[in-house]
Amino acid sequence: MPDSTTTDVPLAIDIRDARYVYPTGNVVALGGVDLKVERGEIIGIIGQNGSGKTTLTKLFNGLLKPTSGSVIINGIDAAKHTVQQMAAHVGYVFQNPNHQLFARTVQAELEFGPRNIGVTEDDIAVRVAEAVEFFGLQDVIEEHPYRVSFPIRKLVGIASIVAMRPSIIIFDEPSTGQDHNTTQIINDLMRRLREEGTTVVCVSHDMPLLADVVERVIVMKNTEIIADATPREVFADKALMARTNLQAPQVTEIALQTVVPFGGPVALTPAELAADIASRVGRKAKTASPAAEVAS
Amino acid sequence: MSMQAALPIAMIPGNSIIHRINPLAKLVWVVGYVVLAFSTQNIVILYSMAVFAFILAPIAGVTKPLLKACLILVPVGSSLLALQIIAPAVERPWTEVASLGPLPLYGDGLYYGFVLLGRIVASLIIALVMVMTTHPSDLFTSFAKLKVPYTLNFMLAMTLQLIPVFQREVGIILSAQKSRGMKGTGFAAVLPSFVPVFVGAIERVQQLSISLESRGFGSNGVKTSYRQVRGRPSDWVVGIVGALVVAGLSTYSIMRGTWSLAGEIQFSSVFVFVTFLISATIFAGIILAAILFSFKK
Numbered sequence: 001m002p003d004s005t006t007t008d009v010p011l012a013i014d015i016r017d018a019r020y021v022y023p024t025g026n027v028v029a030l031g032g033v034d035l036k037v038e039r040g041e042i043i044g045i046i047g048q049n050g051s052g053k054t055t056l057t058k059l060f061n062g063l064l065k066p067t068s069g070s071v072i073i074n075g076i077d078a079a080k081h082t083v084q085q086m087a088a089h090v091g092y093v094f095q096n097p098n099h100q101l102f103a104r105t106v107q108a109e110l111e112f113g114p115r116n117i118g119v120t121e122d123d124i125a126v127r128v129a130e131a132v133e134f135f136g137l138q139d140v141i142e143e144h145p146y147r148v149s150f151p152i153r154k155l156v157g158i159a160s161i162v163a164m165r166p167s168i169i170i171f172d173e174p175s176t177g178q179d180h181n182t183t184q185i186i187n188d189l190m191r192r193l194r195e196e197g198t199t200v201v202c203v204s205h206d207m208p209l210l211a212d213v214v215e216r217v218i219v220m221k222n223t224e225i226i227a228d229a230t231p232r233e234v235f236a237d238k239a240l241m242a243r244t245n246l247q248a249p250q251v252t253e254i255a256l257q258t259v260v261p262f263g264g265p266v267a268l269t270p271a272e273l274a275a276d277i278a279s280r281v282g283r284k285a286k287t288a289s290p291a292a293e294v295a296s
Numbered sequence: 297m298s299m300q301a302a303l304p305i306a307m308i309p310g311n312s313i314i315h316r317i318n319p320l321a322k323l324v325w326v327v328g329y330v331v332l333a334f335s336t337q338n339i340v341i342l343y344s345m346a347v348f349a350f351i352l353a354p355i356a357g358v359t360k361p362l363l364k365a366c367l368i369l370v371p372v373g374s375s376l377l378a379l380q381i382i383a384p385a386v387e388r389p390w391t392e393v394a395s396l397g398p399l400p401l402y403g404d405g406l407y408y409g410f411v412l413l414g415r416i417v418a419s420l421i422i423a424l425v426m427v428m429t430t431h432p433s434d435l436f437t438s439f440a441k442l443k444v445p446y447t448l449n450f451m452l453a454m455t456l457q458l459i460p461v462f463q464r465e466v467g468i469i470l471s472a473q474k475s476r477g478m479k480g481t482g483f484a485a486v487l488p489s490f491v492p493v494f495v496g497a498i499e500r501v502q503q504l505s506i507s508l509e510s511r512g513f514g515s516n517g518v519k520t521s522y523r524q525v526r527g528r529p530s531d532w533v534v535g536i537v538g539a540l541v542v543a544g545l546s547t548y549s550i551m552r553g554t555w556s557l558a559g560e561i562q563f564s565s566v567f568v569f570v571t572f573l574i575s576a577t578i579f580a581g582i583i584l585a586a587i588l589f590s591f592k593k
Contacts, residue, residue: 063471087477098499099465100472102491112488116477146495160476 010075012168012199013037013060018069020055029055031223032069039167042190042200044210044231047220048245053203056220057170060201061090074167088117091166095173097157101145106137106156109145113164124163131159134192135185151182158189168199175206187213208249211235211268219244236266306460308428314356315429318531319438321538322426328542329422333415336549337556339407342414349421358428365424366417373413374578380409381572386558394565394572401568407558432456437521446519454504458497465496 013035020030030052037043045053058064059071062083071078074089091113094100103109110128119127132141135155140148145156154174161169171190175183183206190213193200204210210217210231217234219227221244227234234240235248236256248256255267259276267273314322329345336342353359384390384405393403436453440446466489473488508514549555563571 058471061475063475083471083474084477084479087475090475092472092475094468094472094475096468098496099469099492100476102473102488113476116479164476 009039010072011036012039012041012074013201014070014072015056015059016070016072018056018059018066018071020059020064021067028223030059030066033223033225035218035225035228037199037201039199040194040197041216042194042214043202043216043218044214045201045203045218045220046205046207046210046234046244046246051220051244052223053220054172055223057092057172057201057203060168060170061086061092063092084116087113087164087166089166089168091161091164091169093158093161093169093171093174095176097145097150097153100157100160101153104144105142106145106148107141109156110160110163113160117164119164127163127165131163134162134189135159150177151179154178154182155185158186162189162193166198168201169193171200171202171204173204173206174202175204175209183209190214207235207247208251208269211249211252219246231268232266235268236260306428306463307431308356308358308361310357310429312356312429314352314425317429317534318525318527319426319430319435320442320527321531321535322430323435323438324535325538325542326419326423326426328538330419332542332546332549333418335546335554337408337411337554337558338549339410339414339557339561341545341549341555342411342418345418346414346421349418349425352425353421356425356429358425361428362421362424366421369413369417369420370578371582372416374575374582376413376416377406377409377571377575378579380405380412381568381575384408385412393563394569396569396572401565401572403563403565403568404558406563406568406571407556407561411556427456431523433521433523434525437523437525440519440521441525447514450513458500461500462493462497466493469493469496 014037015033015035018030018033019028021028033052033056035056045056047053055064059066059078060073062078062081062085065079073086076086076089078086078090101109103112107128110131111124114124114127132138135158137152137156137159140152140156145153148156154177158171158174171186174186178186187209190200190202200214202210202214214231217227217229217231218225219234219240226244227237227240229237235252238256240246241248247253249268251267251270251273255264255273255276258264259273259280260266264276264280265272267276329349333342333345350362353362381401382399382405384402386404386408390402391404392400394401432453435456436449439449439452469489469492472492478488
């Protein structure tokens with residue numbers, strides 16, 4: 001796919017004045033969005049329902065073509081390529097795993113994507129083995145995807161995309177309806193993907209997850225991007241949160257009402273808040289989770 | 297979502313005169329169309345019915361989705377005409393008007409093919425116009441007034457309401473599979489989409505039935521409806537006119553022994569030959585494409 005690029009290493013995502021109007025012509029789903037994402041960045045997209053988050057991410061892999069403006073992914077014009085062509089570059093993890101699972105076994109499910117994009121059988125075996133190990137799917141590898149529990153099914157859905165090893169992965173509401181264990185695995189996965197240099201885009205209403213993992217938050221309202229900053233800056237902006245009807249993580253809210261007025265940090269995680277409080281009272285913070293404490 | 301644009305068999309919101317007609321009056325026309333279509337072999341009547349039904353589409357503002365839904369007629373129509381021309385579903389003797397090598401082509405077969413196609417086209421178009429201009433809840437309320445059993449009525453309304461839901465679901469599933477590099481052709485590509493659709497449909501119906509039972513569905517007592525449908529004098533006129541026209545034409549047709557014009561209309565050999573070539577080519581093309589796709593990985 002020979003597309004012209006302006007730099008040697010193109011941006012992972014380079015969107016310029018992208019608009020999307022539904023074919024009916026009367027609903028603007030995305031209005032003039034500009035967004036640049038470096039390779040290896042991990043970003044979160046937040047906003048109320050209908051703000052344009054999903055529409056924006058569907059431009060990345062060509063599921064939707066911009067009505068105007070440009071969407072350049074890894075130097076490739078997504079509007080000029082099919083979804084199948086973009087699949088090798090952009091992985092899209094749908095919210096509901098039931099929408100993508102069909103094979104007779106989990107193994108076949110994991111092999112489906114890599115085979116579609118032309119990965120050799122040897123490489124497929126390696127990728128599947130890695131995914132199985134990371135997601136802990138050893139016990140269900142021969143099971144039918146619909147026979148495993150919903151959280152495991154969600155992991156199978158994510159693993160099937162990860163096995164394709166795209167350079168950009170989009171997660172649409174990855175933690176919705178998931179138990180703590182699955183959410184933790186998703187959290188770990190995002191960290192690992194970041195370490196491996198994969199660009200991660202996470203659309204979510206799960207603010208604690210975003211606060212914990214992403215390094216940049218895009219805030220959308222009424223089909224436009226209205227803020228683009230670090231999670232600390234975004235969640236500390238009370239006016240922005242109020243304007244978008246969003247709520248910062250509880251721990252951040254507590255920090256804003258307690259330690260921040262006294263020069264403390266805008267905590268994003270319980271550990272950060274605990275450390276600040278502990279330092280104020282001259283003691284060392286306990287970082288273990290309550291569950292771990294009970295276990296010990 | 298953009299899926300709304302791709303929903304050919306669902307209610308298209310609007311306030312046209314067709315939308316405002318009482319569902320029962322519209323139902324009289326649909327049932328009447330089916331009765332008349334299957335009681336006559338007069339192709340002038342049949343295609344006049346189809347044209348009249350189609351004229352309602354622009355009035356209701358549903359032309360585009362109607363045309364989309366009517367695409368199903370391409371394989372149906374081509375197969376009907378091609379097969380009827382070489383093997384008419386009427387009693388012998390057949391009139392051979394042309395031949396394609398050793399294959400005889402029959403003029404009466406083409407006539408009967410047009411009759412069968414006309415029945416389908418007329419009934420389909422009027423039924424689609426009704427579905428596209430009638431809110432399922434209004435239909436439900438209207439049936440309730442006719443004392444249709446509540447459970448049966450509810451099942452019908454639910455079926456109509458689930459169609460757009462499933463269509464949207466199919467769109468999402470296709471997107472999910474394309475995102476994993478699925479090429480979108482062949483039986484091997486259809487399978488990844490149909491399994492989630494069927495599983496989703498079964499799950500949804502299961503959840504719906506549990507939800508209904510947990511909210512007292514099936515209990516005794518008078519059932520009321522949130523949406524009220526009133527029968528205005530104009531609705532009565534539409535319904536009665538429809539019933540009278542259908543009853544009149546059907547009776548006349550039956551009295552004249554299906555009112556067939558097969559004797560009066562003689563197709564030329566060239567017309568039969570060309571019609572067969574076109575319909576057979578389309579039909580064979582569809583079959584061939586289906587076979588090729590089935591074996592293509």
